Amino acid sequence: MTRATEAFVRHQMLPQVPPPSSQAGIVKWLRENLFSSIGNSIMTIASFFALWWALDAVWPWLTNGVWTTSSLSQCREVLQGEVGACFSVLAERWNQLLFGFKYPAELYGRPTAAFLLLFIAAAPVLFYKTFPRYLLIVTAAYPFIAFWFIWGGSILVPIVAALGILGAMFVFKKYGNQNFATGLFGGIAAALVIWWLGGKIADAMPNFLALQEVASRDMGGFMLNMILGVVCVSLSLPFGILLALGRRSDMLIIKWICVLFIEFIRGVPLITLLFVANVVLAYFLPPGTSFDLILRVIIMITMFSSAYIAEVIRGGLAALPKGQYEAADSLGLDYAQAMRLIILPQALKISIPGIVNVAVGLFKDTTLVSVISMFDLVGMIRGPILGSTAWNGVYWELFGFAALLFFVVCYGISQYSQWLERQLRTDHR
Amino acid sequence: MSTLTDPSAESFRLSMLVNDTRYRSYTFQFIALLCIIALFSYLGVNLVQNLRQAGLNISFDFLGNPSGYDINQRPIEYNSQSAHFRAAMVGILNTLIVAFLACISATVIGVFAGVARLSPNWLLRKLMSFYVEAFRNVPVLIWILIIFSIMTAALPAPNAFRGENPTASMLWDAFAFTNRGVYAPKPIWLDGSWIVVATFLLSVVGAIAYRRYATKLLYATGRLLPMGWPTLAIIILPALIMYYLTGRPIDLEYPALKGFNFQGGVNMLGSLIALWFALAIYTGAFIAENVRAGIQAISKGQTEAAASLGLRPNRIMNLVILPQALRVIIPPLISQYLNITKNSSLAIAVGYMDITGTLGGITLNQTGRAIECVLLLMLFYLTISLAISAVMNLYNNAVKLKER
Numbered sequence: 061m062t063r064a065t066e067a068f069v070r071h072q073m074l075p076q077v078p079p080p081s082s083q084a085g086i087v088k089w090l091r092e093n094l095f096s097s098i099g100n101s102i103m104t105i106a107s108f109f110a111l112w113w114a115l116d117a118v119w120p121w122l123t124n125g126v127w128t129t130s131s132l133s134q135c136r137e138v139l140q141g142e143v144g145a146c147f148s149v150l151a152e153r154w155n156q157l158l159f160g161f162k163y164p165a166e167l168y169g170r171p172t173a174a175f176l177l178l179f180i181a182a183a184p185v186l187f188y189k190t191f192p193r194y195l196l197i198v199t200a201a202y203p204f205i206a207f208w209f210i211w212g213g214s215i216l217v218p219i220v221a222a223l224g225i226l227g228a229m230f231v232f233k234k235y236g237n238q239n240f241a242t243g244l245f246g247g248i249a250a251a252l253v254i255w256w257l258g259g260k261i262a263d264a265m266p267n268f269l270a271l272q273e274v275a276s277r278d279m280g281g282f283m284l285n286m287i288l289g290v291v292c293v294s295l296s297l298p299f300g301i302l303l304a305l306g307r308r309s310d311m312l313i314i315k316w317i318c319v320l321f322i323e324f325i326r327g328v329p330l331i332t333l334l335f336v337a338n339v340v341l342a343y344f345l346p347p348g349t350s351f352d353l354i355l356r357v358i359i360m361i362t363m364f365s366s367a368y369i370a371e372v373i374r375g376g377l378a379a380l381p382k383g384q385y386e387a388a389d390s391l392g393l394d395y396a397q398a399m400r401l402i403i404l405p406q407a408l409k410i411s412i413p414g415i416v417n418v419a420v421g422l423f424k425d426t427t428l429v430s431v432i433s434m435f436d437l438v439g440m441i442r443g444p445i446l447g448s449t450a451w452n453g454v455y456w457e458l459f460g461f462a463a464l465l466f467f468v469v470c471y472g473i474s475q476y477s478q479w480l481e482r483q484l485r486t487d488h489r
Numbered sequence: 490m491s492t493l494t495d496p497s498a499e500s501f502r503l504s505m506l507v508n509d510t511r512y513r514s515y516t517f518q519f520i521a522l523l524c525i526i527a528l529f530s531y532l533g534v535n536l537v538q539n540l541r542q543a544g545l546n547i548s549f550d551f552l553g554n555p556s557g558y559d560i561n562q563r564p565i566e567y568n569s570q571s572a573h574f575r576a577a578m579v580g581i582l583n584t585l586i587v588a589f590l591a592c593i594s595a596t597v598i599g600v601f602a603g604v605a606r607l608s609p610n611w612l613l614r615k616l617m618s619f620y621v622e623a624f625r626n627v628p629v630l631i632w633i634l635i636i637f638s639i640m641t642a643a644l645p646a647p648n649a650f651r652g653e654n655p656t657a658s659m660l661w662d663a664f665a666f667t668n669r670g671v672y673a674p675k676p677i678w679l680d681g682s683w684i685v686v687a688t689f690l691l692s693v694v695g696a697i698a699y700r701r702y703a704t705k706l707l708y709a710t711g712r713l714l715p716m717g718w719p720t721l722a723i724i725i726l727p728a729l730i731m732y733y734l735t736g737r738p739i740d741l742e743y744p745a746l747k748g749f750n751f752q753g754g755v756n757m758l759g760s761l762i763a764l765w766f767a768l769a770i771y772t773g774a775f776i777a778e779n780v781r782a783g784i785q786a787i788s789k790g791q792t793e794a795a796a797s798l799g800l801r802p803n804r805i806m807n808l809v810i811l812p813q814a815l816r817v818i819i820p821p822l823i824s825q826y827l828n829i830t831k832n833s834s835l836a837i838a839v840g841y842m843d844i845t846g847t848l849g850g851i852t853l854n855q856t857g858r859a860i861e862c863v864l865l866l867m868l869f870y871l872t873i874s875l876a877i878s879a880v881m882n883l884y885n886n887a888v889k890l891k892e893r
Contacts, residue, residue, distance in 0.1 A: 093611035100610050107612045313518040317525060327874035328867045329831035335849055335866070339859040343539045344532040424628035431838055438630055455638035463627040463635070470626035 121145050121456075131450035149454045150461055153445050157461070160280015160435050161444050167212075167272060171283050174209040177202060178290070186476065189483070203294075210279075210287070212271035220258030224251040276352040280435035282465060284354075288436075289423040292361040296422075297415070299362065300369030301408075305399065307374055318370070325367035330425050333360045338432040357429055365422045372414035376407035409484050416477035420470045427466075437462050536860075549865075551856045552577070558851050560842045562758055573852050580847030581869065587764050587843065588830045594769035595829060596822070599776025606781050617777070624774035630835055632767040637839045640759030644668045665744055665751055670758040672744035672751045681735045689728040696723040760841035768829050776825050783818035784810065816888045823881045830873055844869055 081087055094104040124144030126135045128151070135146035150157070159168055181202035184195040204218035228247035235243040262268075279287060306318035325333075337356040345351075380403060388398035408415075430439030441458045445451050451458075505512050540546060552574040559569050564582040567575055605617040624632070644666050665672040703714040732739065744751040787810050795809040836843040837850055844866060853862040 093609070096609055100608075103608070103610050103613050107610070107616050111612075111616065311514050311518045311521075314521050317521060323875075324871065327871040329834040329845075329870055331834045331837065331845060332849065332863060332867050332870065335853075335859075335863050339853070340863050343536050343860060345539075346535050347538050347542055420626070424626075427628040427630045428835070430630070431835070438628070438634070442634065453642065455635070455642060459631055459635045459638070463631050466628055466631065467623065467626045471622060474626070 127151050132452065132454055145457050146454050147457055149445065149451045149457055153440075153451070156281060156440055156445065157437060158281045159283050160278065160440060162278035162280060162435075163274060163283070164272070164278075167274065170209045170212070170271065174206040175283075175286065177205060177209075186480075208271065210274070210283075211276070212273040214262055214265065214267065215269040215271075216258070216262040216265060220255060220262055223258060224254040227251055227254045276354040279354060281440050282437045284429070284434065284436040285423070285426045287354075288358065288361060288426040288429065289419075291358055292365055292426075293419045293422055295358075295362045296366035296369050299366035300373055301404070303366055303370035304373035304377060307370065308377055322367045322370050325364055326371070330361070330364055330428055331431060333364055334428060334432050336360060353432075353434065357432075357434070361422065361426070364425075365418060368418045368421075369415055372411045372418055373407060375414065376409075376411035377403065379410050380407055412481060412484070413477055416473060420473050423470060423473075424466060437465065545857075547860060549861055551852075551858050551861070554856075556852065557855065560847065562761065562842060573848075573856070576852060577844060577848040577865070580842060580844035583841065583847075584830070584833055584836075584843040584845075587761060587768070587836065587841065588826075588833050590765045591768035591772065591829045591833065592826045594765070595772040595776055595825070598769060598773030599822075599825075600780055602773060602777035603780025603784070606777060607784060621774045621777050624771050625778070629767060629771040629832055630838060632771050633763055633835055633839055636767045637759060637763035640670075640763050641668050644759075667751065668759065669751075670756045671762055673755045673757065674741040674743050675755045677740045677742050679740060682739050684735050685728055685732050685739060688731040689724075692724050692727045695727075696720045699723055758841065760836070760839040763839050764833060764836050764841050768832055772825050772829050772832075775828075776822060779818055779821040779825070780814075783814040786817045787813050819888070820881060820885060823877060823884070827874055827877050830877075831870060834870070 078084065082091065095101045120143050122145060124139065124142060125147040126138050126144060127147045129135045129138060129146070129148040130152060132146055132149075135144075135148060139146075155165065155168060159171060163171070181199045184191040184193070184199055201222070204222045208215055208218045228251035231250040232243040232247035235246050303318050303322060306314050307322065309315050309318075334357065337360040338353065341356050341360075342350065384402060384406065385398070388402040393401065427436060427438045429436050430442060433439070433443075435443055441462060445458060446454070553572050555570050556573045556576045557569050558576070560567055560576065560579050560583075562583055563579055564586065565575075565579060567579050602617045602620060605613050606621065608614055608617075646668050664674075699719060700716060703716060707713055744756075791809055791813065792805055795805040800808065833843055834845040834849075837845045840846065848862050848869075849866045853859055856862075
C-alpha cells in the first residue's frame with residue numbers, strides 16, 4: 061500500500077459559503093410570507109391588485125389637490141376635468157372646522173393655548189415615571205385654567221371653585237382620619253361655604269382680571285369634540301369607580317341602585333340620552349331655570365360613559381383573586397383603606413385596556429351631538445360648510461379630514477394604552 | 490366586602506350608627522335611599538309644575554291620531570292617514586331590518602378579517618390590520634355620512650340610464666345603482682311556489698339530520714362519512730328538482746326604467762344602504778378583533794396536541810380550535826350585535842326612518858310630546874337589549890366549562 065491510494069483527507073476547513081439564494085434575504089422572505097402555497101400566492105396577488113386599485117384611485121386625487129381657490133367651481137376650473145381633490149375648503153374653513161363658526165376670531169389663541177396646556181397637564185399622569193411628581197400640581201390646576209381660557213370671564217370664578225375643593229380636602233384630611241363621616245360632611249360644608257362666599261365676591265368684582273366671555277353655545281368644531289371628550293372621560297372615571305364599587309357592595313339598596321342605573325344606561329343608545337338632554341331635561345328642572353345645552357350634554361354623556369366604565373372596572377374587580385381582599389382584611393384595613401391601597405390599584409391596572417376602549421368610544425361618540433344640532437366637527441361640515449353655496453358638494457375632502465383627525469387622536473390613545481400595559485406588567489414572562 | 494370587629498358587650502348607642510362598622514352600612518343605605526327618594530320627588534314636583542305651566546299632561550292618546558307624514562320605506566301598510574302608533578311600528582320594523590342586515594354582513598366581514606389577520610400571508614395581514622385600525626378609530630357617524638354621500642352624490646341619476654348611449658348602465662340588467670337607491674330584482678311568488686319553499690325547508694331539516702347521523706356513526710364506529718358536499722346536495726337538489734317539476738313557480742321581477750324613475754323590483758334606499766354598509770364595516774372591524782383574540786386565546790399546545798394525534802389542519806381547526814374559540818368569541822359578538830342595534834339609531838342623521846326617525850323624530854316634533862316619545866323610544870331599546878342579554882346568558886350557561 062502506498063500513500064497515494066489513501067483516502068483523501070481534508071486538512072483545512074472550507075470557507076463558509078453563503079446560503080443558497082432561495083434560502084436567504086428577500087427571496088426567502090417573499091417565499092415564506094407571500095408565496096408559501098398556491099392559495100397564499102393567489103391571496104397575495106389579489107391583495108396586491110386591491111391595493112393597486114385603491115392607490116391608483118386615491119394617489120392622483122391626493123397629489124392633484126388644489127389648496128388655494130375660494131370655491132368648488134374655481135377648483136373645477138383649475139383642475140379642468142382632471143381628477144383632483146379640492147383641499148381649498150380645508151384651508152379656507154380651517155378655523156371653522158377647529159373652533160366652530162361663532163367663537164370670536166380674535167380669541168382663537170385662548171383655546172389653542174388650553175389645548176397645548178393639555179399636553180403639559182396630561183404628561184405627568186401619562187408618563188408618570190419620566191416626570192417628577194410635583195408637576196401633578198399643573199394637572200390639578202389645569203381644569204380651572206382651561207375653563208378660564210376657553211370660557212373667559214373673571215379669574216375669580218375658577219379660583220373660587222378651586223379654593224372650595226381645596227378647603228374641602230383640607231377639612232377632610234384634618235378630621236377624616238378620626239371620623240370618616242365628620243370629615244366627609246365637614247368637607248362638603250366647607251366647600252359650600254367657600255363657594256357661597258366666593259360667589260358673592262366674584263359677583264361683586266366681575267371685571268377682576270377678566271378675559272372676554274364666550275358663551276357655551278358659541279363653542280363648536282373639533283374644539284367642542286375635544287371639550288366633551290376630555291371633560292366627560294375625566295368626570296366619568298370617578299363616577300365609574302363609585303358605581304362599580306357600589307355594584308359589588310354588600311349593601312343591598314346601594315347595589316340595586318347601581319345595577320338599575322348601569323343596566324338602564326347601557327340598554328339605551330346615546331342618541332336617546334342626547335334627546336333627553338335636548339328636549340326632556342328641561343321639564344325636570346325648576347320652572348324658569350335653563351342651563352346651557354353643552355352642560356346638559358356633558359351631564360348625559362358623563363352618565364353614559366360612567367356606566368360603561370363601571371362595567372369595565374367591575375370586571376377588573378372580579379378578576380382579582382379573593383386572597384387579595386382577605387389579605388387586606390387580615391391586615392386590619394378598613395374598607396376605604398383596603399380599596400385605596402390594595403384592591404383598586406390592581407383592579408384599575410387590569411381594567412386599563414377596557415377603560416381606554418371606553419374612552420376612545422366615547423370620544424368618537426361625541427360626534428353624535430351634531431344630531432341635536434350642535435355644531436361640532438361633523439355638525440360644522442354637515443351644516444354651515446356643505447350648506448354654503450361655495451362648498452356644496454365637497455364631501456370627500458371634508459369627511460376625510462374629519463376621519464383623519466379622529467383617527468390620529470384615537471389611534472394615539474390606543475397605542476399609548478398598549479405601551480402603558482407593557483409598562484405596568486409586573487408578572488415575569 | 491365587610492369588615493367585622495369583635496362583637497362588644499356594650500348596648501346599642503346612637504353614635505354606633507356612624508362609627509361602628511356593623512351599623513354604619515345601614516346608615517349609608519338609609520341615606521342613599523333618602524337621597525334617591527328626595528331626588529325623584531324633586532324631579533317629579535318640577536315635572537308637575539312645568540307641565541301645569543305649559544298646560545300639558547302626560548298621555549299616550551296622541552299615538553292614535555293620524556300621523557300626517559309619509560315614510561319612504563314601508564315594510565307594512567302605511568300612509569299619512571295612519572296613526573302615530575303605526576308609524577312607530579314601521580319604524581321598529583325598519584330598525585330591525587337594518588340591524589338584521591348589518592349583523593349578518595358584519596359577522597361575515599369580521600370573521601374573514603379576523604382570520605385573515607392571522608394568515609401567514611404578510612400582505613393580507615397588513616391590509617387587514619389597516620382595515621381594522623382605520624375603521625375602529627373613526628366615528629361610525631362619519632362612515633355613515635361618507636357612504637351616504639357616495640350613494641346620493643356619486644351615483645348617477647335614473648335618467649342617466651336613458652337613451653341610445655346612456656352614461657350609466659345596469660349591472661347584469663338586474664341591478665341599477667342610482668342616486669335614488671339601489672334597484673334589485675324581486676322574487677314573485679306564483680301558484681305552487683309554496684311547494685318549492687316547503688321542499689327547501691324540509692331538505693334543510695334533512696341535511697341537519699344527515700349531519701347528526703354522520704356524527705353519531707363516527708362516534709359509534711369510527712367510520713367517517715363525507716359532510717360538506719352531501720349537505721350542500723341535500724339542501725339544493727330537491728328544491729331545484731321540485732322547482733322545475735312544478736313549472737318554475739318563482740319568477741324574478743326586474744327593475745325597468747319607466748318615466749322618471751325605475752319601476753318594479755326592490756328599491757333599497759340610499760340611506761338604508763349607507764346605514765347598513767357603514768354599520769357592517771365599522772362593527773366588522775370590532776368583530777375581527779374579537780375573532781382574532783378568540784383564536785389566539787386557544788393555547789398553541791391545543792394545535793400541537795391535535796396535530797400529534799394525527800389530525801389534518803382543517804380538522805384541527807374544525808374539531809379542536811373553533812369549538813373552544815367560539816366560547817370566547819360569541820359573548821363579545823353578541824354584544825356587538827347589541828351595539829349595531831343601538832347604533833342603528835344614527836339613522837336619523839341620513840333620514841332613514843327607523844324608530845328614532847319616526848317616533849323620536851317627526852312624531853316628537855309634530856306632537857311636541859317629548860317625554861312620552863323619548864320614554865317609549867328608550868323602552869324599545871331597553872327591551873331589545875335585555876332580550877339580547879337574556880339570550881347571551883342562556884348561551885353562556887350552555888357553553889360554560891363544566892369543571893368539577
